Amino acid sequence: MSPHHRTSSPSIDSKIRKTLPRLYAWYRRHHRPLPWRRNPTPYRVTVSEFMAQQTRMTTVVPYYRRWIRRFPHWSSLAKAPRRLVLRQWEGLGYYRRARFLHELARSVVRRPDRRLPSNPETLRSLPGIGDYTAGAIASIAFGISEPAFDGNVARVLGRLLARNGRSPDTKTLRSIAGELVPRKNPGIHNQALMELGALVCLPRKPLCPRCPFHKVCPSVSHPIRVPTNRPKVAQIKESILVIRRGSSVWLTRHHPQNRWRGLWLLPTTTKTKPGSQPIHRATYPYTRYHVSADVHLANRSSTLEPGRWFPPHQLKLAPLPAPHRKILRHLGIG
């Protein structure tokens, strides 16, 4: 047994349970005042959950505010053209979420009561809603006792339930997360665990002295790694072509890896372009990839992808992936 880890007693579950009120008190005092927490309607909670997947809160907040101003409820989002929805999402990445959210709004307004259902099972059957999101929406927006198990919760529980410096596996943690959710205020419970993981039980250096669990946690001050199902980052190289005719730019909807469906793109190829020196290099993360792209000036015959010319005023309105928009801005275009 590692000398760094106190042995967890068999009564750790009851110790954790008894400490939960301290967790809730900590949450009430220290939670971040995120805009959707003031008025957690089903629509607002859903938008925030879709935006927050794989994205930092500091990035989400301004997008969320703009989104709510532009699409204040399900019906305004359902009525909006896809182009506008993607344009509002531009820069947040993972555009599937925007398409799913749009489809979800359309499916909500087709329901007889035009409301999002509260039942977690029904929620899971709707576009873009998996186990975690169904649990978060059901508990936070509807007060239903359902777990919201994400990476932060896994880390907190994995450390609290560690034995001999090892976390239980993800399946066990998920099941314990379900057992721990109270009937009363399940939304506060779930948010408190997630917030603790985000602010205190940090992956590398947990701030144990500030943690409401520090007296009962077997991992206190000795963080263990908790397994997550997050895939490893892979490297990708590609070439991005900037094709101009006067002040217009050629954009396509095709990407060799079927990325960014529904958005307009600078023509992209995964083949290198011999004989052509890049005019710029761009690097950016995309889902589990780290992309490094050489940017080349090219002419219309360099690509067979269908597309069309975009004059400056249309380029401004077209939904583009943020890295492509950044490239155009870097070149003083768009």
Ligand code: SF4
């Ligand atoms: S005491 Fe430390 S390791 Fe344990 S849950 Fe709190 S922050 Fe995480």
